[in-house]
Amino acid sequence: MYFQHVYDKSLAQSSYFIGCQKAGVAAVIDPKRDVDTYIQIANEQRMQITHVLETHIHADFLSGSRELAALTGANLFLSDEGGPDWQYAFDHTGLRQGDLITLGNLKIEVMHTPGHTPESISFLLTDIPGSADPVMFFTGDFVFVGDVGRPDLLEKAAGMAGTQEAGAQQLFKSLEQFRKVPDYVQVWPGHGAGSACGKALGAVPVTTTGYEKRRNWAFRFENDEKGFIGNLLEGQPEPPKYFAKMKELNKQPRPLLTSVPVLAELSTEALKSAMDKAYPIIDTRHKSAFATGFIPGSINIQGNNSFATWAGWFLDYETPFVLLADPASLDDLTRKLMRIGLDNIHGFIPSTNTFTAGGGKLQTARTTGYEELKTLQQGQDLQLVDLRSLSEYQQGHIPGADHVFIGTLPQHLNKISRDKTVVIHCQSGDRSTIGYSILAANGFSNVINFPGSMQEWLQQGGAIETAR
Template sequence: MKVEQIYTGCLAEAAYYIESEGEAIIIDPLRETKPYLEKLAENGAKLKYIFETHFHADFVSGHIDLAEKTGATIVYGPTANTTFDIHQAKDGEVLTLGKISFKVLHTPGHTPESTTYLLKDEAGKEFAIFTGDTLFIGDVGRPDLAQKSGEVTQEDLAGWLYDSLREKIMTLPDEVLVYPGHGAGSACGKNMSKETWDTLGRQKQTNYALRADMSKGEFIKEVTAGLAPPPQYFAKNAKMNKSGYDSIDDVLQRGATPISADELELIVEAEGALVLDVRNEQEFKTGFVPNSIFIGIDGSFAPWVGALIPDLKQPIVLVTPEGREEEVVTRLARVGYDNTLGYLQGGIEAWKAAGKELDTIESIEADELAARMAAGEVDNLIDVRKPTEFISQHALAAENIPLDYINNNMHKLSPQNTYYLHCGGGYRSMVFASILRARGFENLIDIKGGWKAIEAQANIAKTDFACPTGIPQEVIDEAIANAI
């Protein structure tokens, strides 16, 4: 028996490859099929099943393409309805793979169809559970993503989750391994551990949601508290996972097409395409295609694209680091952005060589910000971090406008003002600045190094800082509400 976790850091997502006697299953595959096909070929294994733990909202699964290329059967749990062929497993059903087996445990709560797969080894011993978004390490799945207006509330789903955990999962032996669908950084939970697997026994001891003396009412209150609205693309990705999508091969062929500077301008004009620059923030600030948006490939790329570009069908042309064009197209497709129409061949140097105009964004060091603040020259300091980061520690002179909710807060900003922008380390503030610049804001100054650098200048700047400790949940809830 072989069990392999395939972890993708940018999405904090875990897929799984399990093999026995030349047969394999893959659980919750990402959109691209090539890595899985290569793994099957290397091991000389045949893919028998593709297990889906639920209708993922934070990424588009590769289940449909993978099934078409391998002949494997797509398996969902009870209540899952799709427009393509699946095996809708029954609660308690057993599916075999070589000398091992999987028992289907219907565990609704995160979503109605959420299912956990219990792996039993060659001796029939309960070995591991693949929990999807039902149980994470240190947390559980948020219960607000699959609400139906007037039918099922987040409180209803939280109640189902409580029952699922206690009736289906916590009754298993403590030595059973827990393999979740996500780790820290995913928006599918609130406070996941950086660890990507654990034993069920340790989780019973350390996971707040598995506390033995917790009542259902307490559980519902805790798991529904402090939930920020999900990113706008979540519901759209879930729909794609239910209804289907373009072949990943077609998406890659179309998106990884080289185009010249002149062709880029024509596509922007004719198609209304967005120029997406995915280089490093320090490279971007020194020269970029006017009106382009920066979202760096080496940050939390796909989630930020999903949060900030409302239309999945938005035509996109790319400015990328050399050699990473197909990677960028793939990572866009993982969250449903399939309408990439090419990349600027030769990158920004080709744009300059063609005599095209460049735009820039001013960036200053934290000590220069400190000097300007001391001189009373900074009227608008914008902290673009998350509300929870802001209330934990921030400059009292700063206003919090989280990058996540920039579109909700544009009414607070004026193109006539000068804005100093910072985040935690410099990535998010450059994204924020690029969006404002594309909307006609000229007077923007980014703080290099973000809060980490600003904090070190507190004494030099003679600036007061707020640092509350033991923040009450109601304060967090209020901060999130104000940010939205």
């Protein structure tokens, strides 16, 4: 057997390449959309990808299953569980509880494990020449390292009222199946730490069923369904806005993107035309570079591992947009965007020089440090705004700070004063720089960014208070 774990740090998403070396055939589970990765592995291992499997209709990324099948001729093996509302609307081989897939000398058993979503399935792998016992369990968003999949996404992200309680009850029952799997079996989940698909995912990529039965919080409630549901639903992170779009695109037929696009560099005139059409400019530079000079109206989303997530919060799927980015980073940034279906990139500019060459004037950001903030707090006309998640805010925030989650800031501009001095912060300054750029783009001239944020506040001994 050949096995390779493919991990996307930007979305904390795992996919898997599994092959039978004797037969020269392979399967990919939950592929990301830039599928050249798997084709390269197959070529290196002299294997043919014949099977593409999915654990469920994903909400956090745009699956590359159909792209991979189109390029390789592989068959799609997708869940037919969950009822009529949870069926894929394109051709595939349907899978149900107990079905077996043969891949050369490998056997894959299908287990229906609803809870995160109604159609969720998991795959139990046996390497027949080695043993009749299973060796790997691919759980998707069912069981993670240290956590289980959240059942509230359908309600919070897709607007399907009343589904989270039903999902939590299904998940409680699905764990009974997990308990029956032998303790020695490796567990390879669909996500790692940093994913919004759970609240306490572990950072290690693999675990075992035995370890999870002993250490995962969810298995402490074997005879307490009510306690399990209460613990499961409490404190889940805010689901990114783009999750609802991913559910739609992963279920329905859509245009395929079988290669990574090459972006066109915009001239000064082309940039001006794009700005006249109100195309957003996403400035991917480091927050410190942005602060020293930025194009008015541009939004600073740094090109790090969180780039796609925040782009999914603030960009829509209809309006073209422009990237300000180092040309050397374009392939990486384009891949990150295509993984959540943000394909409508109008072009890029390599620096702010493209803007200033046409006579444009840059803006600079107002920032503050700990001591100046302490001084500002002595006055009466200050609004301090915490842009972190609600759970972070509740666990401890600067006394007197208001809370507005950065992801929903454009919808809550009315909560930001236009008369007082406004100081914004987050945990380490990344989100507050996004917030500063959004507020500046909306005409706020009274805002100061505290880029040191909670990290600096705590390091300097600043007081905090909690809220529930």
